[in-house]
Amino acid sequence: MDGLRKDYRRRHGGRIVAVDGVQLSVPEGGVFGFLGPNGSGKTTTIRCLLGLARPTSGVCRLLGAQAPALAPVVGRIGALVETPGLNPGITGRQSLAVLATAAGIGRARVDAVLERVGLADRGDELVKGYSLGMRQRLGLAVALLKDPELLILDEPANGLDPAGIREIRELVRQLGAEGRTVFLSSHLLGEVEHVCDQVAILARGKTVVSGPVAQVLAGTEPAGMIVKTADLPGAAGALVAAGLTARVDGDHVVVDVEAARAESVTRALVAAGHFPTELRPHETSLEDVFFALTESAPAATAAPEEEAK
Numbered sequence: 001m002d003g004l005r006k007d008y009r010r011r012h013g014g015r016i017v018a019v020d021g022v023q024l025s026v027p028e029g030g031v032f033g034f035l036g037p038n039g040s041g042k043t044t045t046i047r048c049l050l051g052l053a054r055p056t057s058g059v060c061r062l063l064g065a066q067a068p069a070l071a072p073v074v075g076r077i078g079a080l081v082e083t084p085g086l087n088p089g090i091t092g093r094q095s096l097a098v099l100a101t102a103a104g105i106g107r108a109r110v111d112a113v114l115e116r117v118g119l120a121d122r123g124d125e126l127v128k129g130y131s132l133g134m135r136q137r138l139g140l141a142v143a144l145l146k147d148p149e150l151l152i153l154d155e156p157a158n159g160l161d162p163a164g165i166r167e168i169r170e171l172v173r174q175l176g177a178e179g180r181t182v183f184l185s186s187h188l189l190g191e192v193e194h195v196c197d198q199v200a201i202l203a204r205g206k207t208v209v210s211g212p213v214a215q216v217l218a219g220t221e222p223a224g225m226i227v228k229t230a231d232l233p234g235a236a237g238a239l240v241a242a243g244l245t246a247r248v249d250g251d252h253v254v255v256d257v258e259a260a261r262a263e264s265v266t267r268a269l270v271a272a273g274h275f276p277t278e279l280r281p282h283e284t285s286l287e288d289v290f291f292a293l294t295e296s297a298p299a300a301t302a303a304p305e306e307e308a309k
Helices: 042-049 092-102 107-116 132-144 162-177 189-195 213-220 232-241 259-271 286-296
Strands: 002-009 015-022 030-035 057-059 077-080 150-154 181-186 198-203 206-212 225-228 246-249 252-255 278-281
Touching: 002 042, 015 042, 030 042, 030 162, 030 189, 042 150, 042 181, 077 132, 092 107, 092 132, 107 132, 132 150, 132 162, 162 181, 162 189, 181 189, 198 213, 198 286, 206 213, 206 286, 225 232, 225 259, 232 246, 232 252, 232 259, 259 278
Parallel strands: 015 206, 030 181, 030 198, 077 150, 150 181
Antiparallel strands: 002 015, 002 057, 198 206, 225 252, 225 278, 246 252
């Protein structure tokens, strides 16, 4: 994606900027996480990528083809965008069989994808009886029918219970390990952190950070130590008196000092009669990074008064 922007006209005048100049390059192979809060522009970006929405400006390319002219590469792409719309009056297996026949795919592939998404024993039930989670699984099976090299998944764990989320997480991990490129959009921080090799965080229509997960975490990680002891206010006061910056945060004290200087923290505490029960480096999680970046991201600017493209 190069400078992707998508505006929508408001019903009563004015414009909404859903995506505002997104720059993004996804490496081949592995799982790429596209993370952002609800309403951040993730689904709009995906719709532009797949040619389902026309960008106001900017360029989207998939496997070398520029959207929306994706005919040369469409057979190499599988996608699940929002809740899939499937015929409720036929079974899950029949739904897949119809699509497989239209695409010239053998029936054996239908059984294989039902097995892979955990619907092998429910494939002969009517779709109208499926739960939201089962519909998501069936949508993922549709995306896998063509055995795609690029898989674009928009909130694939939507509607699943914790066990289902774990199963989808493991499946996504396996798909990436097979050499496919999986573009995974989600607002579930744990899902992205445990599955993805690289991540981009979107906020208010803008990409605020992008790169390998470890690099994103390291680039925003503050220097600090976590201290636990019986008297947290007293310990924090002793550390401040020793010339360190410290504060109580929940059930521990955060000390703004590098891990290499942990000995100075212990010395100051013991000298004041405080004995730490735990002393460890402060480790930043993707959740910490996510909230720090999305809360500070500037709002998208108003779009000019013109027809949406």
